Amino acid sequence: MKKLLITGGAGLVGSFIARQALKDSIVHQVVILDHFGRYVDSLREEFFDYRKHRFADFADRVFVERGDASHFGVLRHCLEKHEPEYIIHLAALPLAKLPNLNVEEAREGSVDSTAYMLECISEMSRRNGYMPSRIVYASSSMVYGDFQSEIATEDHRTNPKEIYGTMKLAGEVLMNGLGQFFSIPYSIVRPSAVYGPTDMNRRVSQIFLEKAALKQKINVQGATEKLDFTYVKDVANGFLLCATQDGALGETFNITHGKANTLLDYVECLSKHFPDIDVEVTERDAFRPRRGTLSIEKARKAIGYEPQYTLQEGVDEYVSFFRENHPLMK
DSSP states (O other): OOEEEEETTTSHHHHHHHHHHHHTTSOSEEEEEEOOOOOSOTTSTTOOOOHHHHTTTTGGGEEEEESOTTSHHHHHHHHHHHOOSEEEEOOSOSOSOOTTOOHHHHHIIIIIHHHHHHHHHHHHHHHHOOOOSEEEEEOOGGGGOSOSSSEEOTTSOOOOOSHHHHHHHHHHHHHHHHHHHTTOOEEEEEOOSEEOTTOOSOOHHHHHHHHHHTTOOEEEEOTTOEEOOEEHHHHHHHHHHHHHOGGGTTOEEEOSOSSOEEHHHHHHHHHTTOTTOOEEEEOOOTTSOOOOEEOOHHHHHHHOOOOOOOHHHHHHHHHHHHHHHOGGGO
């Protein structure tokens, strides 16, 4: 039975990868390794927990292993038990700007878990010949730091300026170096500004939608601030292509929409559904690197990646889900 292991798989991106992998019959079962932590204030009413909802209609085909991927013994147990055909390694902090983010926590998620994963695979390969067809490491567009050009290709200089991007880049170095040293087939994905149904980690897209729905003022930090907003279904498809296509072997890809939009563009998409939206524009957040469009030409040519959702189409689907499922809308 072909299995897909998704570390950190209970999150937004992991749940959509699991759904598509099963729907497209890429695998027969998905194994999720997750420690089920929360990264926001769970006591506030609007911070709704979507995790059960994410898997409600296909939970019988998902095997859940509760554990921390930054612990060697947990990883070894999971790999020995399931011997997955594919591994998508999402385990890490879910976004760059978290309250009380510290170096140790970020290192454990992106660096320790990646090193231990590769070491476990190497150990099993020597002992019983196990080797996955592919391991896909989830990096981030934050590894680029401030964009030096309007469009960033994968060859753009990597120069992160905060904890999250730094640790994601360190994970890339491990994946490239140890992946080659241990002869483990791998690929690396750099997503950007992922948004969509069941997000609950306070990304800017979620915050803006909730404030619009609740008739609260939206604070847009930077009138010209741009992000390459990418709908979660497109991101999930990109990860699975990297796991299954020969052209992804040993390569790094931007998996994004491939066209940056301003924060005000995103608000404009929301205004179609919430015409009385209240917006205040202030200075840009100096914490954030200056970003823009990430080129997806390499992914198009190598693995046939093609995003299916425009920003408006993604927002429309996101808003529809939100209205039907968020308790504050009932």
